[in-house]
Amino acid sequence: MRLKDKVCLVTGGANGLGAEMAKLFAKEGAQVVAADMSDLTYEASNVEGYKLNVTDSGACKEIFDYVVEKYGKIDVLVNNAGITRDALTHKIDDEMWDLVMDVNLKGVFNLTKHVGPHMMQNGAGSIINISSVVGEYGNIGQANYAATKAGVIGLSKTWAKEYARKGAAVRVNAIAPGYIMTDILKTVPQDLLDKFAKMTMMGRLGQPEEIAKAALFLASDEASYITGHTLSVNGGMRL
Numbered sequence: 001m002r003l004k005d006k007v008c009l010v011t012g013g014a015n016g017l018g019a020e021m022a023k024l025f026a027k028e029g030a031q032v033v034a035a036d037m038s039d040l041t042y043e044a045s046n047v048e049g050y051k052l053n054v055t056d057s058g059a060c061k062e063i064f065d066y067v068v069e070k071y072g073k074i075d076v077l078v079n080n081a082g083i084t085r086d087a088l089t090h091k092i093d094d095e096m097w098d099l100v101m102d103v104n105l106k107g108v109f110n111l112t113k114h115v116g117p118h119m120m121q122n123g124a125g126s127i128i129n130i131s132s133v134v135g136e137y138g139n140i141g142q143a144n145y146a147a148t149k150a151g152v153i154g155l156s157k158t159w160a161k162e163y164a165r166k167g168a169a170v171r172v173n174a175i176a177p178g179y180i181m182t183d184i185l186k187t188v189p190q191d192l193l194d195k196f197a198k199m200t201m202m203g204r205l206g207q208p209e210e211i212a213k214a215a216l217f218l219a220s221d222e223a224s225y226i227t228g229h230t231l232s233v234n235g236g237m238r239l
Helices: 016-027 057-071 094-122 133-137 143-162 190-198 208-219
Strands: 007-011 031-036 047-051 076-079 124-130 169-177 230-233
Touching: 007 016, 007 057, 007 094, 016 031, 016 047, 016 076, 016 208, 031 057, 057 094, 076 094, 076 208, 094 124, 094 143, 094 169, 124 143, 124 208, 133 143, 133 169, 133 230, 143 169, 169 208, 208 230
Parallel strands: 007 031, 007 076, 031 047, 076 124, 124 169, 169 230
Antiparallel strands: none
């Protein structure tokens, strides 16, 4: 019960990595609010679904107020919501660029601007921003996505400094997953999956629960002396 009596807000929590994090956090004793534009694809005790578009700054303020009013606090924020609109750079139009920026970068900012000061006032908290191996190393056909995920790392380092001021034990870290077997990857041809697996030192692709366990560690008091860090969970992948 590493998150006993903790209140956790997870964006993109309806499915994929967000769902695995929400379920694991709840299993470890937390009350979880899983925010997403879609309905939850699962049922789990102590996980409440909430419809949210992270690009809407007003809606982000509303969910912040809602969670604090209902549960009294927010101990953990996981900024997981994200999208891709992949293409070679010269084929990325304004809509593809702006949408990825709005969800993956502005969406992270929209929630943290409220949750960070709240945690600072409470004296403690953990913010986990989901980046990507692509944000660390870049990738052909993902200029927009790579830019946002690199930006998330920069935000994490900045907020680690901002929200630890005045002695507050607020920690801000990023997780950079490699290729993880979510529903999106299940549509990729097997030969490509095999190629990705060979690019890792572990010789395989990751599982969603392995990212969730990394997030659990950073959310818990076991990571009390870790902040401003990017945890690469990629099986030793190099792009």
